[in-house]
Amino acid sequence: MNFRYMTSRVPSPYAERLGEIAHQLGMELQSQMPLSRYTAARIGGPAEFLIEVNSSSKLAQLMPLIWENEIPYTLLGGGSNVLISDEGLVGLVIINRARGRSRVRFDLSGHPALVWADAGVNLAHLARQAAEQGLSGLEWACGIPGTLGGAIVNNAGAFDGDMAGSLVMVTILHRKWETNQFRAVQEQWTVEEMEYRYRSSRLKQNAIQAIVLSALLRLERRDSTEIKVKMEDFAQRRKKTQPPGASLGSMFKNPPGDFAGRLIDAAGLKGLTIGGAMISPLHANFFINLGNATAKDVWQLIQAARQAVAAKFGIDLELEIQPLGNFAEPSTPSVIQSSLEVQNE
Numbered sequence: 423m424n425f426r427y428m429t430s431r432v433p434s435p436y437a438e439r440l441g442e443i444a445h446q447l448g449m450e451l452q453s454q455m456p457l458s459r460y461t462a463a464r465i466g467g468p469a470e471f472l473i474e475v476n477s478s479s480k481l482a483q484l485m486p487l488i489w490e491n492e493i494p495y496t497l498l499g500g501g502s503n504v505l506i507s508d509e510g511l512v513g514l515v516i517i518n519r520a521r522g523r524s525r526v527r528f529d530l531s532g533h534p535a536l537v538w539a540d541a542g543v544n545l546a547h548l549a550r551q552a553a554e555q556g557l558s559g560l561e562w563a564c565g566i567p568g569t570l571g572g573a574i575v576n577n578a579g580a581f582d583g584d585m586a587g588s589l590v591m592v593t594i595l596h597r598k599w600e601t602n603q604f605r606a607v608q609e610q611w612t613v614e615e616m617e618y619r620y621r622s623s624r625l626k627q628n629a630i631q632a633i634v635l636s637a638l639l640r641l642e643r644r645d646s647t648e649i650k651v652k653m654e655d656f657a658q659r660r661k662k663t664q665p666p667g668a669s670l671g672s673m674f675k676n677p678p679g680d681f682a683g684r685l686i687d688a689a690g691l692k693g694l695t696i697g698g699a700m701i702s703p704l705h706a707n708f709f710i711n712l713g714n715a716t717a718k719d720v721w722q723l724i725q726a727a728r729q730a731v732a733a734k735f736g737i738d739l740e741l742e743i744q745p746l747g748n749f750a751e752p753s754t755p756s757v758i759q760s761s762l763e764v765q766n767e
């Protein structure tokens with residue numbers, strides 16, 4: 423598994439340049455910001471540097487300068503699909519969360535209706551806005567935290583709907599090698615060019631330097647009340663099956679023909695607690711922060727679940743979430759090791 427950064431304690435070589443860039447763009451540069459404030463699981467050590475942007479145009483101004491100066495960076499939307507290490511992240515963390523209604527535009531003149539939105543728009547909020555307009559296609563998204571950009575990268579989905587189902591076009595800022603130099607080029611990628619698969623896309627799979635600026639979605643006209651009833655039904659189903667509280671959502675992808683939660687449950691790990699993190703007794707693919715969980719606690723639970731499922735079913739669970747930062751492969755904690763040995767006898 424590749425992790426994008428290792429932590430280091432040497433003085434930052436790009437602090438001065440980052441200060442100049444932030445000044446030039448009128449952005450606030452913060453340092454040593456706890457990333458637990460920016461993640462749904464409320465876990466994560468400090469960002470060496472952090473800038474918040476609130477529109478795709480600001481993001482499009484910032485990225486070429488970061489690329490030009492070869493500054494290591496991590497782009498986050500809602501931080502709802504990442505596990506950030508306790509040591510935090512080296513370089514710049516960019517938080518992309520759009521503010522204001524002007525970041526979404528509806529074109530209701532044709533069939534289907536079209537919606538343009540900034541990548542930093544809150545996905546669930548966008549789904550509710552669409553419902554208000556009598557536009558169907560995003561009902562599945564009403565309970566999913568995070569931004570449209572994160573959902574586009576992950577091909578987020580639920581209840582038989584997903585991002586690929588509504589997307590027409592994505593505006594990408596792509597760092598490309600052209601005529602003997604790197605350039606930041608804006609491109610329009612069609613949904614086919616995103617190469618979507620289950621919770622995956624070309625952007626998630628490949629280590630290309632490209633970010634989502636905005637997207638065009640296609641939605642169908644329906645009765646607004648009908649859409650809201652469907653959303654309420656999805657919300658109730660989520661409430662019954664998924665635990666409340668700080669978590670990362672589904673930890674593992676479902677393997678073909680089965681469910682990661684069912685496998686972890688059948689391996690006897692529901693309720694397993696390490697430090698401040700617990701495998702939810704309600705849904706075993708959700709790992710909960712009980713209040714003071716560290717990334718290491720969660721990482722150890724991940725190893726325990728993987729090992730238990732591999733030992734019992736011969737299935738290698740694949741992470742749905744993305745670990746960022748420094749994660750050593752830990753040995754299985756002894757308490758789990760002994761419980762696995764008992765189960766395998």
Ligand SMILES: Cc1cc2nc3c(=O)[nH]c(=O)nc-3n(C[C@H](O)[C@H](O)[C@H](O)COP(=O)(O)OP(=O)(O)OC[C@H]3O[C@@H](n4cnc5c(N)ncnc54)[C@H](O)[C@@H]3O)c2cc1C
Binds near residue numbers: 497502625
């Ligand atoms: C309680 C809970 C329930 C959830 N339920 C679901 C569910 O039902 N279905 C589902 O699919 N997911 C679910 N998730 C996972 C998560 O909410 C989604 O994957 C979400 O779409 C991630 O968006 P984000 O903005 O938080 O992304 P982040 O976690 O911030 O980022 C995820 C990845 O996307 C990249 N990224 C973010 N924005 C951009 C951008 N503009 N350009 C390029 N790369 C970008 C990041 O660099 C990172 O690699 C759930 C999570 C939680 C906590």
